[in-house]
Amino acid sequence: MQTFTIxxxxxxxxxxxxxxxxxxxxxxxxxxxxxxxxxxxVLDIIERYSARYQEQLAELVDVINEVAVHIPKRRKRKLHxxxxxYSRTMGxxxxxxxxxxxxSLYSLGVPPELLGLDALTEEDMAVIKEVYPSIDLDLxxxxxxxxxxxxxxPTAVKDRVVSWYGDVSQxxxxxxxxxxxxxAMMSHSNDDLSHLVLxxxxxxxxxx
Numbered sequence: 001m002q003t004f005t006i007x008x009x010x011x012x013x014x015x016x017x018x019x020x021x022x023x024x025x026x027x028x029x030x031x032x033x034x035x036x037x038x039x040x041x042v043l044d045i046i047e048r049y050s051a052r053y054q055e056q057l058a059e060l061v062d063v064i065n066e067v068a069v070h071i072p073k074r075r076k077r078k079l080h081x082x083x084x085x086y087s088r089t090m091g092x093x094x095x096x097x098x099x100x101x102x103x104s105l106y107s108l109g110v111p112p113e114l115l116g117l118d119a120l121t122e123e124d125m126a127v128i129k130e131v132y133p134s135i136d137l138d139l140x141x142x143x144x145x146x147x148x149x150x151x152x153x154p155t156a157v158k159d160r161v162v163s164w165y166g167d168v169s170q171x172x173x174x175x176x177x178x179x180x181x182x183x184a185m186m187s188h189s190n191d192d193l194s195h196l197v198l199x200x201x202x203x204x205x206x207x208x
Contacts, residue, residue: 002031009206035131042131045124053116054090056154060105061093063152063185067104068096070193071208103208107197108185109147109178113139118156125164136165143168145204147178151186174203 004026011019088095095101105112117139120128128135143165148158177200181193201207 013205037131038127041127045120045127049116049119052119056115056157058090059154060108060110060152061090061095063108064095064101064104065093066185067107067181067193067197068100070197071096071100071103071107072194072198099208101208103197103201106145106204106208107178107181107193107200108152109145109150109175109182110153111142111146113142114146114157114161115154116157118154118160120160140165140168144171145174145178145200146170147175147182150178150182152182171203174200177203 006023010022088097088101096104102112105115125135143161146161147153148162177196181196181200183189184191184193
């Protein structure tokens with residue numbers, strides 16, 4: 001069996017015709033055979049990637065939480081507890097929920113999809129592409145919104161992005177907004193940055 005979950009932002013923030021066309025494509029696409037996963041290689045990649053991701057995230061926890069206060073609250077929700085809960089901590093520090101977390105990093109010009117990318121070799125990527133064929137397209141979508149001059153972008157990640165995807169066109173208006181947000185963070189400004197956060201989100205087409 002297979003299931004699809006359509007995010008509310010896709011349903012409500014796009015032209016109805018586009019949404020209907022996408023749903024129709026899902027309904028008419030025939031299911032194919034599952035892709036074989038080289039378990040030992042993939043587990044090794046996950047272990048190395050996860051370690052690097054957490055290292056880089058640990059350096060960003062404080063600024064993520066500082067930006068998080070400027071992220072608009074979209075709706076009230078009950079907290080997940082027990083079986084359906086999940087950890088949102090880095091050591092003794094807490095992280096915001098997923099949408100706010102993602103929006104904070106994008107607002108700093110650091111798409112979270114790129115963290116840890118430098119832990120992967122070309123051989124690793126060849127393995128990943130066997131089980132995740134669209135990874136290059138997905139990473140290029142994220143790279144459109146990276147600010148190469150962001151003081152919060154790990155140098156190793158920047159170097160890897162340039163090395164592997166240097167020809168990706170970027171959204172200059174998004175970068176203008178993230179530069180202002182980064183400057184405010186670096187100068188410890190108390191200004192309300194929510195308008196800049198929303199401006200960047202509008203350019204992306206999603207908050208987080």
